[in-house]
Amino acid sequence: MFALTINGTAMQVDVPADMPVLWLLRDVLQMTGTKFGCGIAQCGACTVHLDGRPVRSCVLPVSSVGDRAITTIEAIAEQPTGRKVQAAWLDLEVIQCGYCQSGQIMATVALLNDNPHPTDEDINAALAGNICRCGTYVRIREAIKRASAGGA
């Protein structure tokens, strides 16, 4: 049994200690907004926040979470930065197939919470771990700047 806090809700989960948080979310808790892309922390589709820091949930064992709070895409609109990022994503119509975008948005919210006015280099460093096969990168960059300016 592990005691976790996910999107503000405290819960006990009875799963194997080595189970990555990704599968806990998707298959046990049926929260499918967090996506499986590669399983080896190469694509970022599974990005969630641990105490606000972006992590790849496909390689994060449940047993290593401890008392850190997990936040997923389903609750990102509860944060002002989350709402700002979602709005910028829609204003600039960033999204195509959308499968990677939960991860892109989670990575962006973490970036902007940490660094409200990122440079291009900051954006590269924070988002280079998130692959988009549709190639929405040009608009992701614009949308990050839009969300960042909106918070000025």
Added chain:
Amino acid sequence: MMTVSERNAVVFPPAPTTRFTRRGLFSWTTGAALCVALQLPLASRAIAQGQPVPASAFIKIERSGAITFVIPQVEMGQGIYTALAMVLAEELDADWSRVQIEHAPPNAALYGNPLLGEQITGGSSSVRAFFVPLRQAGALVRISLIEAAARQLKVSPAMLRTESSEVIHDASGRRIAYGDLISLVAAPSVEAAPPLKSPKDFRIIGKPLKRLDTPDKTNGAAKYGIDALPPGVKFATLALTPVLGGKVVRVDDRNAVALPGVRQVVVLEDVVAVVGDHMWAAKRGLEALNIEWDDGPNGGVSSALIWDKLRAASHRDGAVARDDGDAARALSDGDVLTREFEMPFLAHACMEPLNCTLDVRQDGTDVWVGTQIIGRARDIVAKVTALPVERVRIHQHLIGGGFGRRLDVDMIGTAARIARQVDGPVKIVWSREEDIRNDYYRPAYHDILSAKVADKRLVAWKHKVSGAAITARFAPGWFKDGLDSDGIDGAKDVAYEVPNVRVEFVREEPPAVMTGWWRGVGPNNNVFAIESFIDEVAHSVAVDPIEFRIAHLGKTPRLRAVLELVREKSDWSAPLPDDCGRGVAAQTAFGSFIATVVECAVNDFGEIALRRVTSCVDAGIVINPDTVIAQLQGGLIYGLTAGLYGEITLENGRVHQSNFNNYRILRINEVPRIDVHLIPSADPPGGIGETGTTASIAALRNAIYDASGVALHRMPVDRSLLAKGARS
């Protein structure tokens, strides 16, 4: 009915002409609660055969005013749900804010793609195929609503107009909402082809409206096939034979079944799957199996062998696709330039790994999946489960990247074979490694081109394409007399004017791999080969590459216009640092006219940095310009990824690549500024989803030549040839 006359616009033989009939259009149901469905069958097959038309086809108007459009083409990021809804809403004069959409079920008679003859989302054909039929559908319903209102108001229909889901009588100021008319509607007085709006009257088409599918993609609510969770579902993952044609010899599952959460091990001829309470149990279970495989006949196949076979085949005479003048004679003497080009096998690497969820029961099967070819999805499940097709229900989902991979149904068949061994619903998810290693790869191609130039003009041209013929497997009717209609697409109809032209195709199927549709399909290879070659020809006679192209496009003014625009927008003639270069590529693929300039730097180690991409596009009438720009931006990146990194290789029958660490995808830090310019046009719409991908590879290759002086002849880029010391 729409006829597509543009060069290159029809990849495949079109289906028989479709038309509406009043009977088919208006055999609706009435009085059912709040909803009356107006039925708009697209294809006439069911009607012609006198069959009753099933409930609602394309347009449902409710008393509340809500309007639902049933969209025949599947959404995989290209924005088709929004684009086709815009087309319907335009002629219907619907209130766009009340529009919602549904996926169409499998029903080729109603929803078949008129250009491809089957329910297919592919070939950049959706808007081209449905632009006119869906406008007719919207227009007929609008007329019937006006006529109903005219009876109600006791005025002539000519006194009425429509706007935003209302019929308006300006003389009296009276307005009736569409929802209030649905029980009064009768067949319209117009027989078949209703008058359509002039493009100057468009209120919706041509506007950058917000997409209908994207809000749910910002909050985790959007459901892809992989997100299906029917009650009681179990989870499975699988290992397919590592060598195509191999078989399972034996499986020791003692360690696997002992793991917590592992429920079942399914062993079939060529695949082993583990079923568990969640993906983690299934994955751990699979790793704990000891599987002995028989590699079968392909255990010795390597990339070297495949290329040897393909190169040898390319020396054969091919089937003749085009023979103008006497190219053989013209090329038999004088200065002839000949070059050979090669394109590798490529995986699709959709972000959503292959998956399929099934509930196989004695009385029927439910299938949750996102597919580009829903009829074949249903048919293969029916076949595997030995059920009639009516007992198979496909729950279509959003697709997390298709790119042609989900035009095949092998994964659905494999999943069905596993699921029929499992009691209750089971979701089968491929690991990324299984997804990449069992792809239906873009074929490897070998192209030989020859040209002769006199007075700086092309006088003879020969192009021989050698590779697999996907059509022969996928749709044998599209493979005729040794010619793969896709393999020669973009080669047979080369835009450059040359008096003597010969185009040939040599079919050579590779062992040990399956080949399939990949974004850009045949034109991808042909645009790369032709646009790389013509650059070399231009340089051989010391003519600017854009100038040389324009000089051979007297009869293709639309391509000339985009070349002229890209010359200006890319600052083609502006000086660049020594290690930088620009390259151009032009194309007519999929009925759109596009010219693209890539600007890059090549450093002393042969590493490439992309600096800027400029693409100028005449795609005819554009439904949603913002979506077209997005498709170009993304498609260009898809092509640049292929040019810079993409290659699938084999050894001992096994695919080397397995995941994003060794099958690289371009990342945000590598992507430059990309400018897309649309030329306004009143021509019929062209295809757009694949065009960026075909555009960028040759432009990249030509930019590398301009930057480094190295003429590359195969993709992906071999950096060892570009390192300073290696340059000749």
